[in-house]
Amino acid sequence: MKSYVLRTEGLTKKYKKVDALSNVSIALEPGKIYGLIGQNGAGKTTLMRLIAGISYATSGTIELFGHVGADGADAADAAIESGAITGTKIDDLSGEKALMAERKRIGCMIEYPSIHGNMTAKDNLKFHRIMKGIPNAEIEMELLERVGLADTGRKKAKDFSLGMKQRLGIAVSLLGSPEILILDEPINGLDPIGVVEVRKLLLRLCEERQITILISSHNLPELYQTATDYIIIHKGEIKKTLTLKELEDNCKRHLLISTDEPEKLVGVLEMALGTSNFIVLPNKSVKLFDFLDEKERISRVLFENGIMVTNLLYEGESLEDYFVSIVGGEGHV
Amino acid sequence: MYNLIRADLFKLRKSLALRIILGITTFSAIIMLVMAYLIPQGKIDPSMFGIGFMFSDINMVSILGAVLAGVFISGDFDNKMIHDAIASGHSRLTVIISKTIVFFTAILIILLPYIIVTVIALISGNDYDMGTIGVALLHMMTEDTSVLFSASEIGKLVIIIITLLVVYMAQLSICVPVSFVFKNPILVVAGYYVFTILVAQIAGLSSDTIIYKVAAFTPYGGHYAFLTLDTEIGRLIKAVCASLGFIILMIFITYRAFRRAEVK
Structure with a gap:
């Protein structure tokens, strides 16, 4: 039986009367890189926002590491507000609370990086490290080296190029050794060498740590070189999910x-x-x-x-x- | 929550905005002290009271306190810090409470120069006067001069300053829901300043009026900003209770508004 780190079932998000996402059901296995392909406004970012918890679904469920959240925003509210939540272990918690706790195992960079312009790259990482409760301070330099920002010194993040900000955003998302990495257009603004470096980094993370990566990009040739699986989304609906081999067969x-x-x-x-x-x-x-x-x-x-x-x-x-x-x-x- | 507060305090320590605001309040506190000292000596014309008020704690905190809310709460929507906190598994209520605590810490920091000059003024034994326009710490400075401090009065002074701080924090706590809902620093600053001008009218009302009586349940009424060493302990308790109740209400309103909101 296949194990999934993330599963969505009938996920729907309406903005007023417009369906941003419609009945989206996907399942992500550990150690794979999923390329999320779609046009602008197809629902890629909305799907990522729902998974990250910064937006609520109108209906449908999200399951993270085996814990299923409430079905839709109203049920999520009720779950959070119910007094039945007494346990501290994840297994004791209600669905929505457990889902919230499981989000600690996710790293994400959605839309643009979460960085503070008036702080250096290292201070930005320190801020996020403290916020995530990670005691190990050495991880900051380690991650900066990994994304090629180790030599930025006292330069403030606001003075970084777009590509440098993207790299810093990726470093932030890697704090805490996440098991799922959600990256929305991570190679935006990167130079060709940067693109190759990020690709190698993602492939290495996937191979060495069995991280599951959900990555969206408009750069389809780049995705073709990175992803192991593809999810094609159009007008809020999943049109096709297929593996790299299936894609190659189709494109051969x-x-x-x-x-x-x-x-x-x-x-x-x-x-x-x-x-x-x-x-x-x-x-x-x-x-x-x-x-x-x-x-x-x-x-x-x-x-x-x-x-x-x-x-x-x-x-x-x-x-x-x-x-x-x-x-x-x-x-x- | 502990991690969120620690992280925000780290950010506060690195904040250029806080340093600039602290510089402004330090400068203003000194000007306020000097003017209140020179006016009774006749070295500055008493008609300058109005300008002196501009540098007073209540005026500065009304503007700069809201700026802090704009920078530290609304600004965190811009740089995606709140998104990241939620995506990292922190509940929205935890985010609201931790932001409020750090916001109050920032208010305490920018008020420190005023607290220091007030204490200096009070223990110096000199006369300070800013007419009838003094509120909060400036009011204390002008009302409690020439008091000989015993150990018990130092204790009361500390209690009154803490009470005034709680009243200030409660008054500014209305910026928390505004910052979370509108996410716009300019709206927070302008809105709060207009609001303070409106609620300042309560101070001039008779204590028999209904508005005055209702306002006494909030940090804006009950003359809670006019505390001195002669203030009875009962009124101090009322001020603290009204303020804490108001802060809790603001947190509750923020949570109701933010719990289902799209984090944009």
């Missing part, structure tokens, strides 16, 4: 062959060409992943075996193309 370069006799086509591919490296699509077209440089040969073999080909063309999508196709074509982007 292939020859798309269409015919009125798909069964015969499959037979010819297996018998005459000796390949089984193809898939039959629901519309009976065939994606062939072999003989990509031998289109003429394929055409000739099919003709010689009496197959009337109605379509024979190269295909292969980028993540962008795939995203566009999932959200319903360019008209929806």
